[in-house]
Amino acid sequence: MTTAAPPPPDLEPVTPHGGRPLPPARTRFGRWLQRRVPVDLEALRYYSNEPVPNHLKHWWWCLGGTPAMLFTVQAATGILLSFYYVPDPSQAYESVRRVSEVVPFGWFLRSIHRWSSNLMIAAVILHMMRVFFTGAYRKPRELNWMIGIGLLGTTFFFGFTGYSLVYEQLSYWGATVAGNLTEAVPLIGTYLARLLRGGEMIGDNTLTRFFILHIGILPALITALLAGHILLFRLHGVTEFEFESARLRGPEEKKTFPFFPDHVMTELIIGIGLAFLLTCLAVIFPAGLAEKANPLLTPAHIKPEWYFFWTFRWLKLTGLTLAVLSIGFFGFLALVWPFIDQAIRRRRPASEISVKIGLAAVCALLVLTVWEAVATH
Amino acid sequence: MRAFAGYDFATGDKNPADGKRQEFFNFLPTNHPHYGYMDYEGWRNIRSPYSGASLYGQGGRRGRPEPVRAGPVRAADPRRRRFPPGLSDVNLRVLMENRRGFLSRLLMMAGLGSVAAGVSAMATRYLYPLKAVRLKRRIFLAPAADVPAGKGRPYRLPDGSTALVTDTGADLVALSDVCPHLGCKVRYEGAQGNFVCPCHGGLFEKDGTAIAGPPADEGKNLKRYAVTRVGENLFIDIEETVQP
Numbered sequence: 001m002t003t004a005a006p007p008p009p010d011l012e013p014v015t016p017h018g019g020r021p022l023p024p025a026r027t028r029f030g031r032w033l034q035r036r037v038p039v040d041l042e043a044l045r046y047y048s049n050e051p052v053p054n055h056l057k058h059w060w061w062c063l064g065g066t067p068a069m070l071f072t073v074q075a076a077t078g079i080l081l082s083f084y085y086v087p088d089p090s091q092a093y094e095s096v097r098r099v100s101e102v103v104p105f106g107w108f109l110r111s112i113h114r115w116s117s118n119l120m121i122a123a124v125i126l127h128m129m130r131v132f133f134t135g136a137y138r139k140p141r142e143l144n145w146m147i148g149i150g151l152l153g154t155t156f157f158f159g160f161t162g163y164s165l166v167y168e169q170l171s172y173w174g175a176t177v178a179g180n181l182t183e184a185v186p187l188i189g190t191y192l193a194r195l196l197r198g199g200e201m202i203g204d205n206t207l208t209r210f211f212i213l214h215i216g217i218l219p220a221l222i223t224a225l226l227a228g229h230i231l232l233f234r235l236h237g238v239t240e241f242e243f244e245s246a247r248l249r250g251p252e253e254k255k256t257f258p259f260f261p262d263h264v265m266t267e268l269i270i271g272i273g274l275a276f277l278l279t280c281l282a283v284i285f286p287a288g289l290a291e292k293a294n295p296l297l298t299p300a301h302i303k304p305e306w307y308f309f310w311t312f313r314w315l316k317l318t319g320l321t322l323a324v325l326s327i328g329f330f331g332f333l334a335l336v337w338p339f340i341d342q343a344i345r346r347r348r349p350a351s352e353i354s355v356k357i358g359l360a361a362v363c364a365l366l367v368l369t370v371w372e373a374v375a376t377h
Numbered sequence: 378m379r380a381f382a383g384y385d386f387a388t389g390d391k392n393p394a395d396g397k398r399q400e401f402f403n404f405l406p407t408n409h410p411h412y413g414y415m416d417y418e419g420w421r422n423i424r425s426p427y428s429g430a431s432l433y434g435q436g437g438r439r440g441r442p443e444p445v446r447a448g449p450v451r452a453a454d455p456r457r458r459r460f461p462p463g464l465s466d467v468n469l470r471v472l473m474e475n476r477r478g479f480l481s482r483l484l485m486m487a488g489l490g491s492v493a494a495g496v497s498a499m500a501t502r503y504l505y506p507l508k509a510v511r512l513k514r515r516i517f518l519a520p521a522a523d524v525p526a527g528k529g530r531p532y533r534l535p536d537g538s539t540a541l542v543t544d545t546g547a548d549l550v551a552l553s554d555v556c557p558h559l560g561c562k563v564r565y566e567g568a569q570g571n572f573v574c575p576c577h578g579g580l581f582e583k584d585g586t587a588i589a590g591p592p593a594d595e596g597k598n599l600k601r602y603a604v605t606r607v608g609e610n611l612f613i614d615i616e617e618t619v620q621p
Contacts, residue, residue, distance in 0.1 A: 080500055102621055105503045275492070 014038050051256035052263045053238050063127040064233075065267045067155070068226060069274060070120040074158075077113040078215065081106075085165065087211035089204060092167035093292045100289055111282035117159055119278070121307045124155050132358050135341075136239040142338035144232040147225055149335045154222045159305060161214040167207065172293035173302050175202055175210070184320045185328070202295070301376060309372035310365050382428035389422030430484055510619045518542070518604065518611040524549065529565035529572075536617050540602050541565060541572070543583055551604045551613055552585045557597035572599065 011031070013021040016038040023042075025034045055061050084103055086095040099106035128148060131137055137145035160178065164171045179202060182193040198205025257263070291299075304312055315323040333340070341354045390399045516535070519542070524530055529543040531554065539554045543565065552572070556563050561576035571588070572581035579590035585599035592598070603614040 080503060083504060102507070103503060104507070105499045108499070109503060 016040060047234070049259045050234070050237055052259050053240055054255040054257060056238060056263060057257070057266070059270075060130065062266055062270060063123060063130055066123040066270060066274065067120050067127060067151075068230075069267075069271050070116050070123060071222065071226070073116045073274075073278065074113060074120065075219065077109045077116065078219075080109050081113055082215055085211075087165070087207050089167065089207050089293075092165065092207060093289075096166050097289055100287070107286050108282055111286040112278050114287040115278055115281040115285075117162055118305075118307075119274070121155055121159055124152055125307075128152060129358075129362065132337075133355060134239070135354070137338045137341075139338070139342065141232070141236055141239070142342075144229060144236070145338050146335055147229045147232065149331070151222065151225050151229060153331070154218055154225060156307065158214065158218050158222070159307060161210045161218065163305060164210045165207070165214060166289070167293045168290040169293055169299050170290060170302065170304070172202070172295060173298055174304055175206060177304075181315070181320070181324055184324045186321065186325070189324075303372070306369065306373065310368035313368040313372040313375075380428075380430040383426070385423050385425040385427070387423040429488075507621045510621060512617045512619060513614065514617070515605070515612050515614050518551075518613040521606055521609050521611050524611070532613075534613075534615055536615070540613060542604065542611070548584070549604050549606065549611065550584050551602040552581075553600035553602065555600070556592060557587075557599065558591045558595065563599065 011024055013024055014034050015021045019038075019040060022034060022038065022040055025031045081099060084095055084099045084106065086092055096110070100110055101107070131145070131148070137148075160174070164175045175197075179193050179197050182196055183189045185192060194200065196206075196209065197203070198209050303309070311323070311327055314327065317323075318326065344351060344353055390397075518532055518540075524542050524544045526544045529541040531539045531541050532551075534540055539562070540551045541554050541563075542549065542551045554562050554564070556574040556576065556579055558574065558577060558579055561574050563572045563574045563579070563581065565571075566573050570583060572583075572585070573579070574581075574590065574592070577591050579592040580588050581592070581599050582588055585601050587593040587596070587598050605612045605614070
């Protein structure tokens with residue numbers, strides 16, 4: 001009487017909780033690991049390696065990954081900078097000066113952080129414009145557009161709190177202006193401003209709040225939004241477009257290429273390009289340090305960072321309350337734009353009005369920005 | 378394929394703050410104007426090894442041949458191959474599947490790895506504290522009449538430590554009050570005429586020599602400051618440690 005010997009325990013298939021049995025890995029270490037980390041590689045490969053439409057071979061369509069890459073740069077350099085930064089009004093400026101002038105490579109890391117933030121905002125805006133003008137926000141991707149607007153707002157808030165931390169003149173007076181703008185919001189403005197500043201006016205609490213926002217709350221928020229953004233994007237897949245040229249060639253022309261390694265390679269090249277650009281910018285134009293914040297003296301010419309130029313100019317053109325309300329309304333329009341677009345297209349299916357509205361908005365923002373950039377007052 | 382390595386070296390001033398100029402400042406630092414901002418700075422304090430490699434394709438076949446398709450004409454159409462290569466034509470798949478691509482892959486990984494190593498080294502250097510600077514100086518301590526004969530009197534020094542100054546009759550002794558054993562504060566016992574460490578019973582002579590307890594076993598005396606008398610005043614030589 002013979003009984004079939006049971007397979008050695010090592011070769012018994014592993015079944016993840018609630019899943020199907022996994023084919024055993026080839027090597028012994030592989031099987032050891034498989035028992036500890038029971039991941040269905042087959043499924044993982046399927047979900048992580050979707051075919052990517054061919055148009056992603058062009059640079060212009062790969063802008064979405066850029067802000068994500070810059071965000072990792074920001075996280076890494078930001079963590080390093082926070083080792084020396086002291087969020088105290090009497091020491092903040094001095095600690096930034098120390099990082100820039102005494103600590104080895106401090107100037108470099110700070111310059112990378114500063115430049116990367118600027119590039120990140122530019123990349124987010126470019127990515128958003130690409131999505132807008134190609135209509136990639138349309139059904140069923142409305143929610144992802146809204147998350148994207150959230151990411152844009154978070155990035156702006158990051159920029160604002162970031163340059164407030166340096167505690168130079170611009171930091172102090174920028175925070176002052178922002179606080180007063182918040183106060184101009186009807187009904188809740190006063191409370192909101194107090195919450196932001198930690199008091200009736202800018203004081204010892206303010207810098208701590210901006211610091212915690214900048215290194216704790218906003219990073220958590222942007223990580224969550226980013227995860228949602230990428231998850232939805234992966235679930236829907238890359239938007240397929242009907243190109244004029246493809247339509248002429250015929251329907252079977254729809255070509256794809258694998259995400260890994262081809263698209264990863266593209267992103268890698270973009271990443272290396274970004275690293276090169278950042279290094280050059282940081283070395284040639286290192287982040288400087290302006291005069292220390294002086295609560296008794298508003299500088300004669302004060303301007304925010306370039307990405308707030310348009311709000312600044314708009315503020316000068318309209319009144320305080322009107323500016324706050326209109327900018328809020330503009331933000332709201334941007335948030336719900338997919339639904340507005342849908343309503344328009346339901347009435348007039350062939351209408352190109354969305355593109356025209358988008359162009360008008362871009363032109364208006366550009367004009368305001370350039371106007372503020374060239375004007376002294 | 379081309380491999381290269383080099384080492385840039387430029388001397389500089391060891392300590393730019395000490396008022397001594399140890400470097401040569403050249404008015405036109407570099408002999409050609411293409412370094413941009415570096416031209417204004419000159420080459421100073423540089424120690425920079427570098428290496429790298431570049432690989433050039435041999436032309437000809439790029440990657441794998443196109444797979445055979447069901448459609449009869451397209452794959453063979455020579456015009457299709459004349460398109461400018463998209464980004465992904467320089468692709469990792471080709472590098473991974475071609476035997477010839479192995480070297481390129483290795484070099485690429487080495488390049489990325491060295492970037493990562495460089496950045497890590499930079500971050501470590503950034504986080505590792507700078508060497509503390511020791512400053513020696515002579516400061517005013519007290520009028521000579523201030524130190525009572527035979528008794529020790531503590532004086533607070535600028536770095537927060539205390540010097541016990543005792544007029545032993547023959548000599549003025551200024552001792553650190555930090556026990557050399559484990560850092561407790563010693564005090565002067567007038568009745569015995571000794572310094573006593575309360576922690577482990579270390580005993581020191583008036584001049585700081587250890588005579589009993591752990592400090593004596595280890596042969597460690599109290600640290601002694603140099604005190605100088607100039608006219609009616611006492612001056613003490615102190616050493617401060619400054620962490621930049």
